[in-house]
Amino acid sequence: MSTEAAATAVKASGASHTPLRISGRANWLSAGRPVKAEKTLSLRDDSGVVSYVPGDLTLTIRAGTNLAEIGRITGEHDQWLPLDPFGSDDGTIGATIATASAGPLATSFGLPRDLLLGLEFVNGRGEIVRAGGKVVKNVAGFDLSRLLTGSWGTLGVITEVTVRLYARPKVDRTFVVSLGRGLKSTTELLRAVAASPVAPFALEILNGAAAFSLGFGDNPTLLVRFGGNAPVVDIQLKAFSQLARTEEVEQSTWAAFREMDSDAGSVIRISTLPTRFLGAASSILADTEPRIAISINPRRGVMRLVTRDGGNRDPERAVDAGISLDFPTDGDGAGTSVIFEKLPAEVWPVVSPSVASDPLSRAIKKAYDPHNILNPGILGD
Amino acid sequence: MTLPSRSNASTVADRLGEIVGDRHVLSRPSELLVYNSDALPGYRKQPRLAVFPGKRDEAIAVVRLLAEEGLPFVPRGAGTGLSGGALADDIIVIGLHRLKEIISLDIENRRATVEPGVVNLRLNKHIAPHGLLYAPDPSSEAACTIGGNVAENAGGPHCLKYGVTLNHVLAMTVVLPSGEVVELGSKFGEHDGYDLRGAFIGSEGCFGLALDITVKLTQRPQTVRTLLADFMSVDQAARVTSAIIASGIVPAALEFMDGPTIRVVEASIYAAGYPKDAEAVLLIELDGLEAGVSTDLEVVRQVCIEGGARNVRVARDDVERMKLWQGRKKAFGAMGRLASHLIVQDAVIPRTRLSDILATIHAISEKYGVLVCNVFHAGDGNLHPNIAYSADDPDESERVHKAMTEIVNACIDAGGSITGEHGVGLDKLGYMESIFSDTSLNAMCELRGVFDPDRRANPGKVVPIHSCKEWNAAASARGPARAREATPLSAEPARPSAR
Incomplete structure (x- = not known):
């Protein structure tokens, strides 16, 4: 699954009004979040390094790469991505960013939003959007990277991610x-x-x-x-x-x-x-x-x-x-x-009403996913 | 939205005066002169009016009045920006420097809530007795405001270790251009839903005004050590920078000054004792626990010496440390000795590319016969090539602008960004299409459209208007008379890039 293939799939779903469940290695599906979708768009096979210059301490990687693989690649250069969300290292970087999941290391290294430098995503119209960049400091344009982080795939399908790395502690x-x-x-x-x-x-x-x-x-x-x-x-x-x-x-x-x-x-x-x-x-x-x-x-x-x-x-x-x-x-x-x-799936609607129902969030959702085909329902209605 | 005629403007001024008091509304051209530029004097735009609310409710009332009247405006903090972002081209400036209350301080939870006009240095003085600091430290920290920091997602030398504004802001209360007041983020901790606080930070005044901002405070490090390493070649200093970063040590700051900068600083009142014959110095700061800092200090010293440093000096005390920093922080001010105008770029490059990009910048400066001074955040790869020149000399101005355009394009080609901390504003608008596709720019326009559907907040900045598909479609459907990019309210300049 390339970015173009993801874009084509989203476009087709938009045309036929077929809602999509966005999935990495499917670990979060067990979280029971209520997605009303007929098809799954999986990024499982879209993995691997796009660019990694260890001296820059930055890594650009396809969204379907899991955290274990990122640990292996960066570990070869005595570096790491200090991001340890609860769950297992089988989770993908795309899902980790999309869900803004963090773990114990957030104490000193911050949340996913703090480690993210840029990303590429496909919006609900099937358009490819790049946000941020590949360097460690960047204020060019409005911050769509932060907007997408924690949006649970409802604003776009994240296809590529650039993160900041650290040297492994001695x-x-x-x-x-x-x-x-x-x-x-x-x-x-x-x-x-x-x-x-x-x-x-x-x-x-x-x-x-x-x-x-x-x-x-x-x-x-x-x-x-x-x-x-x-x-x-x-x-x-x-x-x-x-x-x-x-x-x-x-x-x-x-x-x-x-x-x-x-x-x-x-x-x-x-x-x-x-x-x-x-x-x-x-x-x-x-x-x-x-x-x-x-x-x-x-x-x-x-x-x-x-x-x-x-x-x-x-x-x-x-x-x-x-x-x-x-x-x-x-x-x-x-x-x-x-x-x-x-x-549990049946409990979601009871205890967790929409978490993106304020007028600004609704307007953003409408602008980025006008056909409401990206993970509909996952953040409530 | 129509441009107020002169007579309407006086009516608007009267009504604004009723809200904030007449003496806090400026309408005479002579009074407004001081608001016709930011810290980049090469750009000048004369505002029609300037209004300075002194209380939160006044700020809200001002925004609501402008919303009722459909009038565009530009928010402004201390005017220390370096992108032309706070310029108002014949429209209304809302100056926020009078909103300067430190609303609350929570020492135990290390956070403070402040009004947008609070100056960085004042906040830091206020919290210093508690062993705390507010980490983002733009070089203009003695004058710039937290509200301005939020608008620009400001950085500073110590952002290498501590992160930029977005890493230190928890929440804010915002008045949208419509006049509606909303809370973004959470003062108390984490929340779910979209990160609207993240979207707002760095929006350059296009999404509304922050009325209060809750920031995280950082514990002061136990130990701070500052080194000055000097080199007889720029290339050596660049390679040492890359080597320090690659070593895995994260200095609190790693700053670079080249020979021309050193000599300008040393000739000024900000002289810091840098060796005048050096071709480059690195100002390196390490902080943290004493034991760890001492170990890292030795590693850094060794990397510098092996990389060809002529001398590595460690500041003996705080007085010497502050002096070394003063030279760096006031370097732009010292440039004022050279010529009347200063142009500064803010590109960021991958840190392994420093050496070759500095060589490229040198070649470009020779080609155009201009003097480029390099003083920048080397540890982040955030360059600040700057050229002092006279804007009255058309030939020199043209050479300077051509040189800067080539420099920025070289940084883009190296995989970099056009701005690391100063913002796009007017200055870098023309480069946005060099680093973002049409669909990416349009996605930014759509986000702006959510916060400001009428496009009245800081119009013409950040994203080129012609990149906004839907707005263009809507504008042409309404006919040319109402196409907003055709009105003088739009401050969009011609594209500088020849790419």
Whole structure:
């Protein structure tokens, strides 16, 4: 599938008013998002490097390339794309950008929007559009790259992506801290970490259920990753060790953590001010509901609730668990976003009405996809 | 939308005066002179009126009045832009520098909400006692405003490590050209739906005015070390730059100044102690945890020496550090000593191409007999070739513009972009078709059409009007009398590129 072939397919669908489901390696289809489509436009076979000059630390790649392959290609030059969305590395870069999916490394390397330099897409009229460029800094024209990021394929079929790369850190180590049952000190620990000069690559706090599934016993547990040159890692580790008792674990812990999503019945992300998590962490983690794995990224200000029972058709429970958390809010819960990442198909319309229904978003959708053929319904109606 | 006649203009001025107070509306040509250019004095356009709201509600009322009247306008911050983006060709300027309140500061969550007229340096002074900084640092940080930063998606030397404006803005409240007020992004964190905040940042005043902006603040690094490496050839400095980037170290900043720039700076009041006989200096800053910075410092020093640096000097204290930076940040100001006008380009190239592009720029400057000074963000590959010249000399002006066009085209051919941080504005409008296809430009027009269906906000900037298919179709359907590109409200200049 070349860009031209994608453009031809979209044009034909526009002419016959045949809605399309846009798919990479089909991992997100299990998220149950409601797409009303008769045909699938798959970019699975459109993979590979378009241009990669390691000295520039940029990579232009076809959208169907999966993250594992990007890791392999860049790893040969001791570089990486520090983007580790929840799920597996079998996901494509196109889908990762389209869904704006991020993972633990977002703590220090930012969200997909921060790593994206440019892209090529096919709009709903089958026209090929390029946005941004291939250099690390660029303000030429309106920022269609950011617009497409997180638009879930509803504004265009992403066919090619240019991203910023980093050199792989010389040292990259991961540690766990068992937080014990007491938990009184969790908030204190987090405050101490926040106040210290420690700047970990990733930091996640897991409840007992999440820790258990990773083989760390069933106490709430903190996972922390330090990277950089040797002195930077050593000094941080030393500082951190003064705050808590650490135990080193394999890097594969992160892959296992991210893959907890794969057999989940529902995944819900709650985003709010980081301090609200600091205040509420102890009570959240004390909840011993064994089927809901909770992880909190206090720096990013994000908590994820993964209902691990694949047969569980009752995601409202998880939603309630999240929303009823004891957040100090401005008035009536203002400032807390509840973002549904995965739900059973029949539940979507009930709990998640349209997320792009404001007049500007509707007008953009109409301009870019006038026949409403690109993933219709995936963001609600 | 029709152009207000002189008498209508006075009626409009009266009504604007009722909103903001008469003394905050300028209508006499002599008073408006100061608003007829930005920091690129080569472009001059005289506004018809200028209005300066002092409160958020006044700004909204001004935009609503102009919407009712169907009048076009240009938002303006401090006027420090370098693309001609804030020029108003016989239309209304809305100056936002009076909206300068720091509305709220949340130290623990490291964010601040500010009005658009807040100057970068003032915000940084305000938050410094808390060990925080606002990372984007345009060289005009002592004068430029956060609202202007958002409009241009501004950068600066330290964006190499910390990212540009779009990486640091969480949310804003915007008044659309229609007068409607909307929230884009989320002050509190992440959200789903389209990234309208991302679309708005860098829209160069074409999508509306930001009334407040919530930005992320960054913890001040524990240690900052600044090095000055000097070279007897431009090529050596360029190769060392590429080698530092390829080493994987991400300096906080990596700035390049060539011989002509060094000598202009050293002859000015901003003299920084750069070696006057050098053909290039690199100003390299490393920051972070002390232990890591020391290690990286040695690596960088070694790369510089192996690459032919004559001398590598590490600033001993903050006073010396600030002096080294002053020379860099005031370099454009120092150019004022050479001639009355300055033209600056902002192209970006892949960082492995620095050496050959600088050689090409040198060849072009010889060909046209002009003096190109190169002072730029080398670590990002973001060039700022600039030429001081006299606009009163038609022959010199022509040579200067031809040289600049060739330089930009060489950067485009190297796989680069026409602008890294200054914006398209008027200055680079003619190059847009060299890097974007018709369908890509039309997609930009469509996005603009969503935010500003009447095309009244900063008309004629960013995207060439003839690239907008639907608008052209609509305009010709209405007949020539109403075709907007035919009115003097459009500020679109002739295309400079001969490509």
